[in-house]
Amino acid sequence: MCSNNCYIMICFLNASVHFRFIVFRPFIGEVLVGKIRSSSSEGLRVSLGFFDDIKIPANSLQNPSRFDVPDQIWVWQYKNNEDEEHDMFMDTDEEIRFCVTDENFVDTVPNSDQPPNVVSGTEAALPEKKQVPYTIMGTIADYGLGLTSWWN
Numbered sequence: 001m002c003s004n005n006c007y008i009m010i011c012f013l014n015a016s017v018h019f020r021f022i023v024f025r026p027f028i029g030e031v032l033v034g035k036i037r038s039s040s041s042e043g044l045r046v047s048l049g050f051f052d053d054i055k056i057p058a059n060s061l062q063n064p065s066r067f068d069v070p071d072q073i074w075v076w077q078y079k080n081n082e083d084e085e086h087d088m089f090m091d092t093d094e095e096i097r098f099c100v101t102d103e104n105f106v107d108t109v110p111n112s113d114q115p116p117n118v119v120s121g122t123e124a125a126l127p128e129k130k131q132v133p134y135t136i137m138g139t140i141a142d143y144g145l146g147l148t149s150w151w152n
Contacts, residue, residue, distance in 0.1 A: 024051055030100045036092050039074050041067050053135045060139035095148045098138035108133045
């Protein structure tokens with residue numbers, strides 16, 4: 001009920017929207033080709049161009065592999081049939097073929113029970129670390145996997 005000559009108006013808005021929608025969820029065991037985005041002692045980060053949250057842990061690289069700290073890259077120490085060792089470098093932006101081994105979904109729905117971070121005086125609450133909602137884990141520890149240049 002409204003008093004003092006107050007009027008209630010209800011409006012509806014109808015808008016036409018055009019958009020693109022991509023559904024991406026590779027199956028376990030699927031082989032994909034991406035580019036190495038970065039390397040660390042924990043393993044490789046791979047990008048598909050439209051999706052960047054792909055991790056290949058150190059224990060899922062070819063054996064034996066080592067991390068070259070000065071260059072910040074992984075090196076596969078390949079031995080041929082004559083027992084000669086060759087260093088095969090996994091450089092950033094190189095094309096890599098990997099197999100999907102696992103996927104991880106994290107519910108990132110905001111929790112409305114918690115109050116927003118409030119700045120009071122000189123003390124500020126630290127923002128929470130954002131979690132990635134979908135991560136793919138992969139391996140290159142199999143025949144035909146790894147940098148595509150190795151198999152040409």
